[in-house]
Amino acid sequence: MKGEGVKIIIPVRCFTCGKLVGDKWEDFNRRVKAGEDAKKVLDSLGLKRYCCRRMLLSHVGIADEILKFHEEKGRRKQIKPF
Numbered sequence: 001m002k003g004e005g006v007k008i009i010i011p012v013r014c015f016t017c018g019k020l021v022g023d024k025w026e027d028f029n030r031r032v033k034a035g036e037d038a039k040k041v042l043d044s045l046g047l048k049r050y051c052c053r054r055m056l057l058s059h060v061g062i063a064d065e066i067l068k069f070h071e072e073k074g075r076r077k078q079i080k081p082f
């Protein structure tokens with residue numbers, strides 16, 4: 001885990017059906033970033049229900065938003081440090 005800038009927290013279980021999804025996040029994230037189709041990755045991870053797929057899919061969007069915020073925060077610090 002050393003060297004990884006942003007630590008992403010994902011709910012361990014699906015809110016709707018209670019299936020374990022937290023352990024699949026890392027694999028999912030890595031494969032999607034490597035260019036794999038998110039739909040295929042979810043299928044191969046065994047997340048067939050939409051409620052569970054949503055857990056991982058919506059998390060990608062949130063992570064990106066947070067990342068943007070951090071980058072913007074960094075830029076502002078450079079301009080006006082205090």
Ligand SMILES: [Zn+2]
Binds near residue numbers: 052
């Ligand atoms: Zn579910």
